[in-house]
Amino acid sequence: TQLLEQSPQFLSIQEGENLTVYCNSSSVFSSLQWYRQEPGEGPVLLVTVVTGGEVKKLKRLTFQFGDARKDSSLHITAAQPGDTGLYLCAGADLREDQRDPYIQGAQKLVFGQGTRLTINP
């Protein structure tokens, strides 16, 4: 079973500070996604990275996929209270062991434990 380890699990910082969340694995993923989840709701996709070394920016959020496609990071610049939430990374595992071509190519996400981020005003 592939595992994704997120760190830190909890982070509480002041508004305006910068922060980085890490997502690490010993396994290679075909792609990696970052989600944000609010209390009582389902996760919402922020970004998908596919190529090793890829960097994507979403306003103050910068996402990077490791060169070997085993790890990823999320960096937030000048954090704001609206950034508060649970951040989840998820790696896509292609089912190469499946003979059925439909199932073989199907997305099978492995999630990290999540990072609960609190930005204090």
Place this chain on the structure above:
Amino acid sequence: NAGVTQTPKFQVLKTGQSMTLQCAQDMNHEYMSWYRQDPGMGLRLIHYSVGAGITDQGEVPNGYNVSRSTTEDFPLRLLSAAPSQTSVYFCASSPTGHNTDTQYFGPGTRLTVL
């Protein structure tokens, strides 16, 4: 578009009871999946489907059954509930299930088994 809908939102069961968690999507997505979310463990894949009539097991399938008779619906059945199945359950869908697809999650069902 309602997106992904789940019912019920909350449910309490006694050990040994059975129930079905409903999931429906109106986006004509081929791929649907069920996850459970437990504290400190992120989301874990239970079962998924790549289209009507095609399902496969995920990481934690024991104690759960699924079927996919239509594109829109993907119910999750608990045949004999156990306290270990107390969790929040999320249904998700994506257009094709390709590894770069956006997965759209429902609002979740919070299940307690006594």
